[in-house]
Amino acid sequence: MGSPDSSCPSVLPPLDMAVILPDSQPSTPLQDPLLLWLWSIKQALGDWNSGNDSGSDLTKLLSDCVAEFKDNDQYRDDIRVLKIWFFYMDFSEDFESGFQKMWESKICVGNSLLYIWNAKPVEWVKKAHALFLERMSELVSSAQTSGNDESIPFGILINPWSSSTMKVLLKKINHQLMKYDGYWCTTNAYSGKVVLSSQKNSSRNKTIEIGCMKYQIIGCAGQGGFAQVYKAYVSCNPDDVVALKIQKPAFPWEFYMYHQLDQRISDKERSSFGLAHRMHLYSDCSILVCDYLANGTLQGLCLVDWERGIDMHLFPDNMEFKGDCRTSGFRCVEMQENRPWVFQVDTYGLCVVHLMLHNSYMEIEKKLSPEGGYINQSKSSFERYWNAELWRNLFTKLLNSGPHANDKKLLQDLRESFQDYMCSDPLLIKKLSGLLVKQRATMGA
Known part of the structure; x- marks a missing residue:
């Protein structure tokens, strides 16, 4: 069951899983390789519904199918592939990992509302309504404080690091963050089984899983008021070393700043400013995965730690700060x-x-x-x-x-x-x- 049945007809009838053909036009397996998989999945679904299959063969077939097409640009926005993903997650019962893989592969991101498959509609609507009321309250408050002048949204002198300023800025850049490769956000708390400690040696050689990656903690490389930095091996490979910055409360600003550097610094100079690979944002903390820099000499001088960096593009011209x-x-x-x-x-x-x-x-x-x-x-x-x-x-x-x-x-x-x-x-x-x-x-x- 690991590969599709090549004996399917050239035009498929509607499937029990309500998978549609693109543009409702007839197609052939040569024009649309997904058709072979759809026919095999339909047959496997029939066997499962009739009790002739325990579901293991169907699960493997679905797993092979999503692996085959997850990085195929032709099918990235195909709703049929999206539905296959949903069936795969239903049978594997691994929703969190499945949704994360879908997001990383950008499966149907233009139809993100279709992702609400196992959601509870009433709770979802309540959350959306609460968010709408909060947003409207902010708009009314902004109109009362700044009048019709939108050129000075923060006043003449502001503290760029105050909680109120950062709250406004993070909401302003949220749509950009969601588009960045490596950005992963959830409303759940970090569920890792290994509790990271600020003690230098207490977490040594422990392996933690963040997203779909495993990291072996080598030790605590640094500690600040709100964050700890750990040296870690990716997949226990000593040749692939990264720094994990664990911060409480969660704070995605630094990941945004690193991506601004990607856009504004020339390729020739980019290596002098540090690099962030991934950001995992949880409700109780954030984990930034970035380069680990071992040597501390002028020949490898690199500017890192952009947690308090200021993006002047987000402020009016001639802005002055006081903080x-x-x-x-x-x-x-x-x-x-x-x-x-x-x-x-x-x-x-x-x-x-x-x-x-x-x-x-x-x-x-x-x-x-x-x-x-x-x-x-x-x-x-x-x-x-x-x-x-x-x-x-x-x-x-x-x-x-x-x-x-x-x-x-x-x-x-x-x-x-x-x-x-x-x-x-x-x-x-x-x-x-x-x-x-x-x-x-x-x-x-």
């Missing part, structure tokens, strides 16, 4: 002084180079400026052999970027100043090349 990230060592001067900021949070973040120079987080002090007033500077002094003036200029410019400064021009000028210095002496380039070769050899050892 505090509350993360020690990463609060820009404007946050510390409760002043508005925009890209100062990024220029301040670039001062992470302070860690490479001094092996410590940067501390700021105010000093009198030659032009009058005060400027922000790093408290740490520079060694003379570091080319102190070059570094001093870097920190001064990054720490004193105004709210309306041309940040792109600022960064271009700083980059050119370092390039000019390196190119001013061939020995400097030769020395740098030698150090890079030595570092690569050390990393490969």
Whole structure:
């Protein structure tokens, strides 16, 4: 029963399972390979209904059929295939896994209402009605607060990380999230049998199943206020290593940010910004599957952890923010002084180079400026052999970027100043090349 019966007629009569032919036009197995399977399924259904088959042969036939056509673009939106999936899930009684596989293969996503096969209509209508009332309430509230001006939906100064702001943004991007490959969402709680612990070694070598994938936990790679990051092997394969970011409460924002990077960063530079493969969103937590980066050197420098990234495309032009990230060592001067900021949070973040120079987080002090007033500077002094003036200029410019400064021009000028210095002496380039070769050899050892 693992393959269709090739002796079926060229034109099939209507089946007991109410499967229709495309456009109600006669077809042949050569034109429509699915017909062979439909005829075999009809025969198997007849045997099962008459008691001549326990259902095992029919289950295998249905399983083989969905496997044969799940990645076939010709049948991806064919309602007949959708109904075969439903029969397969009914006989296998594995609804959650079946629906997830359907979603991953994009089976009839344009006819998603047809997915309500085993649903309870009354409960479904009640939920839809409650969602409608909530949405209408938000629209009325928005109209009362912003009037007819839709260009400033959040006000002049907002906290981009507040719960109210994030709630609005997540609803705004929800339709995009649903289209992203690797995004899986359910209203159920995480049902994994292995309880993930923040203790570094308590989850070691435990295997968990997320969706249709199995991951062997190697250990806890990091921990924050709301999330833990685990190093894991995919299907117990040590050559396929990923990071699992478990977050409570569930928070899909970072997955959205990674996909924005896919769209906005050139292929040449994309590897410098981390990569997310999958997002599993449960009612009680979210699990982000992303690249695990082992080496911590400048040659493999990669910007990760986009949980607090800000998508400026979602805000009006010339928007200024007023909020505090509350993360020690990463609060820009404007946050510390409760002043508005925009890209100062990024220029301040670039001062992470302070860690490479001094092996410590940067501390700021105010000093009198030659032009009058005060400027922000790093408290740490520079060694003379570091080319102190070059570094001093870097920190001064990054720490004193105004709210309306041309940040792109600022960064271009700083980059050119370092390039000019390196190119001013061939020995400097030769020395740098030698150090890079030595570092690569050390990393490969």
